[in-house]
Amino acid sequence: MPLIELKDVSKLYGFGDATTLALDEVSLTIDENEFVAVMGPSGCGKSTLMNLIGLLDRPTNGDYQLRSRYVSKLRSGQRAKIRRDTVGFVFQSFNLLPRMTVLENVALPLVYKGISPSKRIKQASNMLERVGLRDREFYYPRHLSGGQAQCAAIARALINNPSIIIADEPTGNLDSASSRLVMELLSDIHKMGNTILFVTHNPELTRYATRVVYMHDGAVVHDEQTAIGDVAPTARRIMFTVPSKNDEDDLAGVSTLMKNVEGDYKEEPAAKKPARKKATGKPKARKRGGKK
Amino acid sequence: MSAINRGNIRMALASVRSTKWRSMLTMLGIIIGIVSVVMVVGIGEGVKREVAHQIDQFGKDLITVRPGKLQKDNGRIVTNTDLLFGLNSISGLTENDLKTIQKSDHVRLAAPLGLVPGSVKAGDRKLDQTMVIATNSSLPAALNRDVPYGDFFDEEGEDDNVAVIGRSVAGALFDDFVPLGQTFEFRGKTFIVRGMFDDFKSTPLSPASNFNNAIFIPHKVAEELTGNSVQMYSILAKPDKLENAKAAQASIEKRMLKSHGNEEDFSVLDQKQNLAASSNVLSLITTMVAAVAAISLLVGGVGIMNIMLASVTERMHEIGVRKAIGATSRQILNQFIMEAAVLSVVGGVVGIALSIAGVFALRTYTSLKPVISVEAIAVATFASLAIGIIFGTIPAIKAARKDPIEALRHE
Numbered sequence: 001m002p003l004i005e006l007k008d009v010s011k012l013y014g015f016g017d018a019t020t021l022a023l024d025e026v027s028l029t030i031d032e033n034e035f036v037a038v039m040g041p042s043g044c045g046k047s048t049l050m051n052l053i054g055l056l057d058r059p060t061n062g063d064y065q066l067r068s069r070y071v072s073k074l075r076s077g078q079r080a081k082i083r084r085d086t087v088g089f090v091f092q093s094f095n096l097l098p099r100m101t102v103l104e105n106v107a108l109p110l111v112y113k114g115i116s117p118s119k120r121i122k123q124a125s126n127m128l129e130r131v132g133l134r135d136r137e138f139y140y141p142r143h144l145s146g147g148q149a150q151c152a153a154i155a156r157a158l159i160n161n162p163s164i165i166i167a168d169e170p171t172g173n174l175d176s177a178s179s180r181l182v183m184e185l186l187s188d189i190h191k192m193g194n195t196i197l198f199v200t201h202n203p204e205l206t207r208y209a210t211r212v213v214y215m216h217d218g219a220v221v222h223d224e225q226t227a228i229g230d231v232a233p234t235a236r237r238i239m240f241t242v243p244s245k246n247d248e249d250d251l252a253g254v255s256t257l258m259k260n261v262e263g264d265y266k267e268e269p270a271a272k273k274p275a276r277k278k279a280t281g282k283p284k285a286r287k288r289g290g291k292k
Numbered sequence: 293m294s295a296i297n298r299g300n301i302r303m304a305l306a307s308v309r310s311t312k313w314r315s316m317l318t319m320l321g322i323i324i325g326i327v328s329v330v331m332v333v334g335i336g337e338g339v340k341r342e343v344a345h346q347i348d349q350f351g352k353d354l355i356t357v358r359p360g361k362l363q364k365d366n367g368r369i370v371t372n373t374d375l376l377f378g379l380n381s382i383s384g385l386t387e388n389d390l391k392t393i394q395k396s397d398h399v400r401l402a403a404p405l406g407l408v409p410g411s412v413k414a415g416d417r418k419l420d421q422t423m424v425i426a427t428n429s430s431l432p433a434a435l436n437r438d439v440p441y442g443d444f445f446d447e448e449g450e451d452d453n454v455a456v457i458g459r460s461v462a463g464a465l466f467d468d469f470v471p472l473g474q475t476f477e478f479r480g481k482t483f484i485v486r487g488m489f490d491d492f493k494s495t496p497l498s499p500a501s502n503f504n505n506a507i508f509i510p511h512k513v514a515e516e517l518t519g520n521s522v523q524m525y526s527i528l529a530k531p532d533k534l535e536n537a538k539a540a541q542a543s544i545e546k547r548m549l550k551s552h553g554n555e556e557d558f559s560v561l562d563q564k565q566n567l568a569a570s571s572n573v574l575s576l577i578t579t580m581v582a583a584v585a586a587i588s589l590l591v592g593g594v595g596i597m598n599i600m601l602a603s604v605t606e607r608m609h610e611i612g613v614r615k616a617i618g619a620t621s622r623q624i625l626n627q628f629i630m631e632a633a634v635l636s637v638v639g640g641v642v643g644i645a646l647s648i649a650g651v652f653a654l655r656t657y658t659s660l661k662p663v664i665s666v667e668a669i670a671v672a673t674f675a676s677l678a679i680g681i682i683f684g685t686i687p688a689i690k691a692a693r694k695d696p697i698e699a700l701r702h703e
Binding site (some may be wrong): 026051054056076077080081083084085089091095097099107108111112113114117156157160 | 296298299306307308372609610613614615616617618619620621623696697700
């Protein structure tokens with residue numbers, strides 16, 4: 001039984017001429033204990049997809065089943081309870097509440113479950129121990145480094161034992177050392193049986209994933225399994241097409257981006273074409289049931 | 293109380309603490325409102341109690357005749373402010389009325405109270421605010437009072453230029469503690485102070501309110517001074533026996549009606565009715581002033597709504613985060629309503645504390661004796677809580693209805 005099953009899910013924003021198609025008939029099945037990396041250029045609909053899966057948003061069209069339960073038409077109160085018990089969110093900007101201590105932040109989801117203060121504090125403290133922040137319990141978020149803040153955010157996401165962790169660019173604001181720390185933590189959580197979906201622009205981070213989903217213009221264009229420890233093949237290709245700047249460019253004062261537009265303009269679409277072709281049919285045809 | 297609500301209250305208190313100035317200014321409206329309502333009601337209640345004490349002071353059998361018709365509604369006395377102050381009396385009561393009352397059955401004595409306008413001079417001191425009251429020798433008996441210093445003018449002395457003064461006049465007009473034998477000028481005549489009353493218990497809005505600040509002169513002398521135009525605002529009468537009070541009242545009423553050609557343009561009141569009239573007026577005045585004060589509570593409520601709306605907008609991102617981690621709309625609604633309620637209840641408590649301090653100050657430094665009842669405190673607390681909930685609801689609904697995605701995007 002798949003954990004998440006999206007069928008022809010679309011999401012439209014705006015009205016009339018200003019309508020934007022954020023998701024275009026996306027079909028996606030995710031099983032339990034998968035570690036899914038979602039990649040794609042900015043504005044391709046990755047975050048919208050995460051928000052829909054995390055029940056923060058509703059699809060305009062299509063069906064969404066979470067543990068075989070149709071959840072897109074549920075009332076907001078019921079969706080909030082599912083979010084509370086089943087989904088843990090990790091955001092790029094951490095989103096810790098600045099007026100609360102780290103401990104209070106981590107314990108916050110338990111408040112909405114009606115857990116007594118003493119139990120909340122105990123559980124939150126244990127969770128902080130797990131992410132290695134026990135000694136920072138009574139610090140305020142502004143006193144933490146980026147990596148520590150994200151670890152606290154992960155502790156908060158984990159406090160209700162959710163089966164799904166949704167991380168929208170969890171390392172987007174972090175340096176490489178902190179990124180590694182956060183990804184190792186997510187990897188540990190994955191090993192304990194949680195399903196993790198994370199959005200990233202960094203191909204290197206696909207080493208942690210068991211599956212990589214590529215999106216473009218609101219559609220899933222490519223979906224591949226990958227071995228833990230290896231950069232996903234498609235992601236590796238992207239790695240080498242990422243524009244780089246050298247000393248010469250700096251001296252010439254020419255923007256690297258402009259250089260790429262001029263030089264690789266004709267090559268770029270050709271390089272991406274096979275991936276897109278592969279994708280158009282793939283998502284719908286793909287059956288991933290039974291895979292663990 | 294559930295753990296969630298306890299948490300909400302703690303969070304709300306923390307929020308009040310963290311934005312001290314803003315919270316203080318927001319609460320100011322509520323504080324002013326509560327202080328004014330509690331103080332006004334307290335002063336009204338205090339005055340009412342003192343008026344009640346008057347029965348004991350002047351005796352239960354005192355009959356008061358006043359100009360103006362008493363309005364009765366199903367036997368209950370209805371407010372008539374004119375009656376209280378005798379303001380409607382173009383003619384007032386007359387010498388004739390006094391004689392009629394004196395002749396009535398079971399009436400032992402009757403004393404008029406007439407106001408003589410004019411200022412009083414003694415040496416280089418001049419008093420404009422002093423009431424000069426024209427009366428007769430029966431006044432001390434009517435008021436149940438002795439004259440401890442000197443004595444009151446007797447019937448024979450009613451033609452002389454003598455005066456009996458209230459306690460406050462002694463200090464204001466003469467430096468002497470007991471200025472017996474001293475003289476003062478009034479309307480070109482010299483009066484000798486013959487006696488002085490002890491302190492009258494101050495009862496604002498009652499006929500005796502200014503007796504401490506009054507100079508009593510013989511009625512006949514006053515008539516001479518003014519050319520027979522002294523206006524009697526009241527005539528006090530006493531029955532021969534306590535049990536004849538009702539009969540005396542009825543007799544006065546009957547005779548007066550006859551002498552006024554069956555036109556009931558006067559009122560004959562026993563002490564209870566007198567008190568009821570005063571109490572009703574007081575209740576009316578208290579209610580009116582309290583209603584005006586309550587408007588400031590309303591303004592305070594609008595202030596809370598305003599600040600809560602600003603707070604919701606400021607904390608939109610926080611609302612998004614809370615919703616993302618599983619808060620339901622109802623929980624967000626409760627959180628913001630609780631914050632508004634805490635803000636206004638804290639304001640209410642501060643207001644009550646200030647009211648108590650104010651009442652204490654008034655009791656210490658003025659002649660007013662306001663009281664704060666448990667009911668007033670309970671009502672003030674409930675009112676501030678209600679205001680918080682009522683005015684906090686709209687901002688809270690705004691917060692609760694916010695779409696989580698939109699809220700999260702808000703920076």
